[in-house]
Amino acid sequence: MFGMDWIDLGILLTKVMLVIAVNFLILMIMELAERRVSAFMQDRVGPNRVGPFGLLQPVADGIKFLFKEEITPSQVERTLYWLAPALVLVPALLTFSVIPFGMSFSAFGREITLQIADLQVGLLFIFALVSLAVYGTVLGGWAANSKYPLLGGLRASSQMISYELSIGMSIIGVLMLVGSLRLSEVVAYQTGSLFTILPRWNIFTQPLGFLIFLIASFAETNRLPFDLPETEPELVGGYHTEYSSMKFAMFFMGEYIALITTSALLTTLFLGGWDVPWVDEAALGSWGVLLSLAAFAVKTGFFLFLFLWVRWTLPRFRFDQLMHLGWKVLLPLAIVNILATGLFLYLAP
């Protein structure tokens, strides 16, 4: 199979299992962190009863979800109703397959890259999957055959279309600099330093692109202040109003996994991925590998905290404000960014 032997297959499967396991672990931590961080920002302490520091709270929540009654309302479009939660969760998980999360090292007589698949079109692959994820939301809203989910699904689709554009445009600047869609090369480009004091991360060379990408990713992941598909005051619960039990939990998990992959992607594209500034990881051997993994975790963790932080700071946008921001502000800015980058590349040697 593609010139693979058993060791290659074993390594690949290990990586896949590891990534999925770690993703679900972080998902559980995020579920707790969301509640603890929100509590802390409101001068409360949050859930701290189940296990030490409330660390087993996600387990308790999971068990509760499992034992909840599974309700399928009579009016739903059954196939799509059952398919939608999976359509949210699976693309979100798949996205992680092209993100490099650590420095490559050699073992078993071969080079092991800490990335499941180093696709040539890695970035395009990610955007294809991210746009697939919206199908879950839209179909969930439509299949429920009820007014509030439908409105939620509609909002999700229009929001995705608006912000998908800005998000795609904002990284063209990065692509022009790097000259490759391969994510390992995006990371490799960002090693080294800029003007000798700054690490050569794209956040410093592409500040505007970073800002647009960051804002648009809030909309892409349905996070406050752009969580219009699921606004509880006006749409009850948005697209997942008619869902209960584990199917509802799957929407939730999909949302958080999308959050994790978006944070990882932000890290990879703009914060140098697993690169530790001013340190030559390759010279450190196996410590370098661990260091690179830790650097990736810290940077991704920062973005995850940022998502929580913003959520518990800002109120929700109105829908027209959301569209205004997407089409009249972010998109033109993204185009300006492309032009500026092009001009820079043309003038600079």
Next chain:
Amino acid sequence: MSVKPVAYQPHWSDRFYLFAVLKGMVITLKHFFKKKYTVQYPEVKWPVPKGHRGAIRLNKDEQGRMLCVACEMCSTACPAKCITMKAAVSPWPDREKYPLTFEINMLRCILCGMCQEACPEKAIELTEIYDFSAYTRQDLIWDRERLLKNYDLTCDGRYFERSREETGL
């Protein structure tokens, strides 16, 4: 008098959103590290102000004897008719009667404090204990010993401090 409508003209930094957002985020981050106001309830009890009318206690004197002389002033004053007692000849020489049984039906008690006002011996009092729910109705009909136990819990005036010290929260 005429009102001149003025359109809201946000400052350019507010129209830019980002500064305003950052300002807000600084505020939430400050709160993130601030002291938390949550009271870890079952372990730590929120101290009620002085004069709170909570669970009833029967007071004791220095020798550990109950002060009650079974005069039935409290049960007469009680608007909810929740106090019942059976008087008997006192075993002590300083009074004629003492209550052989003394029951307060806390299901009926409205915590008005009339018994406390009526008592000539200052033998019955309302305390700061406010969490005395029970699993059965029978558990809320308090006998003499239960009421005397309330005195032991609250006589030193450190009921809430003790709850804090015991758990270390």
